Amino acid sequence: MEKKTKRTKQSINREELESRILRSAEALFAEKGYSGSSMEAIAMSANISKQNLIYYFPNKELLYQRVLKEMLDIWIEKLSFLEAHGDTPEAVIRRYVHEKMQLSRLYPNGSKVFAHEIISGAPVLKEYLISHLKPQFDRDVEIVKSWINKGLIQNVDPEHLFFTIWAATQTYADFSVQMEVLLGRTKLDENDFSRAEEAVTSFVMRAIGAKKNNE
Amino acid sequence: MEKKTKRTKQSINREELESRILRSAEALFAEKGYSGSSMEAIAMSANISKQNLIYYFPNKELLYQRVLKEMLDIWIEKLSFLEAHGDTPEAVIRRYVHEKMQLSRLYPNGSKVFAHEIISGAPVLKEYLISHLKPQFDRDVEIVKSWINKGLIQNVDPEHLFFTIWAATQTYADFSVQMEVLLGRTKLDENDFSRAEEAVTSFVMRAIGAKKNNE
DNA sequence: GAATGACTTGTCTTAACGGTCAGCAATAAG
């Protein structure tokens, strides 16, 4: 059970506790929003005292930013997207949709916190969107344009292609409750997600004019 | 004990003021969420005193429900969707996408409040989703299935077709800030929405296998 | 095994929030 590292028992505990706090905070922010989540409630959910929570995260705003940053780090890592691959456009986009869908399935709470933030006008993330997301978006749009110019895919609107992919995948995290009701589930399971991914992938493939090899 | 609604000067004022309050509340709920919007802030935004606001809406929860209800009424009215028309599936779906897109453009705040609510697990609306939305959804899904069986459209996953359409259209209300950043706009204008609608419509048309007449 | 620094908690302050209530002001009805 002990780790053979230079890390002390304390620092290991710290890491463990920090991430437990972050997960608790993420869940609460997702469900109740920023203002609706009190530090005390977050502390209780992480099974520590409020004062101890404040010791680890000196204020709520900072905790919120850390939760957002954690999610964004994961997204950036998983969605380097169009970066250099000898793959065909279809393969690239197929993989992109797959990754995005996985993220909705694996990190629904982070996704919801992000959604709340953007819907609220991105008071915290706006700068990040401008400095990080837009440049990457512009590059990716250019790549899609070049595919179109080379006749590799149909003539689609590149910007709105991305918007639609994002929306169609993210909705399985953010609006999961609505889908659970409509599909008559208590929770979306593996199977639902796999059907969803197939459906979305199929839509996108048709949109870009790919020959579907799976139907 | 029936109330006669006479159109006195007072009652006219009342209506005007009530809807002003609702608009203010809607905007604030959209931006700050339920907990983040104080009654005092809503009152200030509507240019009345907090006590006066409470006179019109005796508590916050009720005000919130009224805001949601207003939005849902509009949606239901506009999205009777597949109800009886001699139109082709393509025409019906095209109109559906158009209506949904219009709603995102005309009622972005209501849409955002709804989004916050669903993302938060629909604590207020869950019952409504079960009792109203699901039956309509089931009917609409059946219609799409029948179209497929008659060979009128491609074999798509009906449930997820709706989810994708909803997500792809609603995103233009909920995530407008993100798009503004990415498209380099300060506000999405008429033109952006028209491009967006074309793009989304085009995607959906291809997804259901309609021959597009403009490419 | 004591000093040191990391961790944890109890108590308190200050501010904001939702909501009440008594009474005043404006309008409508008789």
Add this chain to the structure above:
DNA sequence: CTTATTGCTGACCGTTAAGACAAGTCATTC
């Protein structure tokens, strides 16, 4: 005009929130 109803306000209250602070506990290092 008089009265009843409706609309509105100032003062106030109980609760909860974020966070400050001091004091205590525990693990690590010397």
